[in-house]
Amino acid sequence: MEALGDTDPRVAETCRYLAEAHVQAMQFDEAENLCKKTLEIHRAHSPPASLEEAADRRLMALICEAKCDYESALEHLVLANMAMIANGQETEVAAIDVGIGNIYLSLSRFDEAVFSYQKALTVFKSSKGDNHPSVASVYVRLADLYYKTGKLRESRSYCENALRIYAKPVPGTTPEDIACGLTEISAVYELFNEPEEALKLLLKAMKLLEDKPGQQSTIAGIEARMGVMFYMVGRYEEARSSLENAVIKLRASGERKSAFFGVVLNQMGLSSVQLFKIDEAAELFEEAKEILEQECGHCHQDTLGVYSNLAATYDAIGRVDDAIEILEYVLKLREEKLGTANPDFNDEKKRLAELLKEAGRSRNKNPKSLENLIDPNSKRTTKKETSSKKWSAFGFRS
Known part of the structure; x- marks a missing residue:
């Protein structure tokens, strides 16, 4: 320069x-x-x-x-x-109209979003044909919009129209285009509370991409979503396996310091908890904590969620003092920077009181920094010891 x-x-x-x-x-x-x-x-x-x-x-x-x-x-x-x-550039104008519709949707300006999407749809149909993936992509946007405005019949109809296009792609349609479309449709089925249907679509999308070069990060994102949905329906072994595959790919692709990677680690930790792999969960939460503090800050909701999960895990493996320190730190953050109106505040305060009562202590109003709390050389609890510990009295957060 x-x-x-x-x-x-x-x-x-x-x-x-x-x-x-x-x-x-x-x-x-x-x-x-x-x-x-x-x-x-x-x-x-x-x-x-x-x-x-x-x-x-x-x-x-x-x-x-x-x-x-x-x-x-x-x-x-x-x-x-x-x-x-x-x-x-008529076709590019239509593509930008889709982007404008997305922003209007995010701003809850639904009528303007519909107008932008319909403008784009008209151009795509006339220039590319009724069965082009660009048309299907707009259908998915409209399905999402109509779901959010309570028009569920219209939403489902647009999903089905998009699926018909992806089922019989026109010449020139790439596997990447189809996989992207199926992934977007799966998100709408997830809104419909139909996780099994959403999982089927994600699995199809993943199979389309698995032998394509340069798609490892995309596949990892799909596997992470599948892991979350497996977790939601109580299929914890499959959830952990899918999330572990995502973690391996994200590490290999150089995304091990991204906020998304931290969130995936947290979700894998939750799956490990459900499978009674508490030591593994603690390690995952610790790594997630470090990443999210760096990428999102101490006060971000994702970071606070990991703090809560880590405290619960420490309690479960008998590290009660460490759990207390974390909860004291979180409460201090909420009181000084975030406010106490959040419903999580009362929950965390109650959880801390229970731990303090058990430990025969009172609350420390000046907790030490979490940066110095977790000692990487601290003694790990063995599986035998873990099995004899009581479960934590408070829950975990995804």
Whole structure:
């Protein structure tokens, strides 16, 4: 950058590639800064409404959406849409309309979302045909929208229409397109509280991808979702197996420090608890805690959930003092930074009181930092010892 100058168009291209890499790694703050730099260079060097600027605004919208900054995402998509219209890119306009519909859906602006989706649907049908995967993708979006607005019959009908398209794909449809569509439809069936149907679709999606290069992270995501659903229906062995496969793939693909990886570890820990593998669960929760503290912060709900699970696990294996320290720390966080209105606060306070009573102690108002609480060299409880311990008096959180 120093050799070329901060506003050289070649710098913009490099920033774009780096931003995309950060998005893949779910490092959205870094991606946003790089994308801002790219847009600044466009303002200095590119003609108004250029295709390059439109592409970068779509990337920025994706980043903003990931950070739940929906208004900013909408602004970038509208500007990208205007640029594509100016350049006569009808199909790209339709694709952006789908993105705009997604943002409206996130903002609960349902009528505007339907309008955007229907606009895109009309273009896709006329330009690609009624049975193209792009049409099916919009059907899935509409199914999700109608479920959220209580129109369950319409929602199910759109799911079935999308499945018919994916069952008989038109020439040129890739396995990746079908797998992505099946995964999205499975999420709607999950909303319908039909986990078995959702699992069937996820299994089909995984089989389509399993021999395709570069799809390990995608497969890991599918396996993680399957693990969660197996857990929900009480199939804990299958849940743990599926989540373990996801963990192995995520470690191998370099995603072992992402927030998503931390969440998967937490869920695998919960499955281990249900299978009475308490020592294993403790190790998984400890690793999840470290990752989520780094990626999400101490006050994030996912991090707090892991704290709670770790405390319950420590109680179950007889490390009552450590469980007490964690709960004291969590209560201090809630009292000083998050407020006490959350229903979890009273639950955690009650749980702490029970442990303190058992230990014959009173609450420490100045708990030590959790960074120094977990000693990696601490003595592990053997399986024999674990079997003789009582179960924790309080529950676990997914």
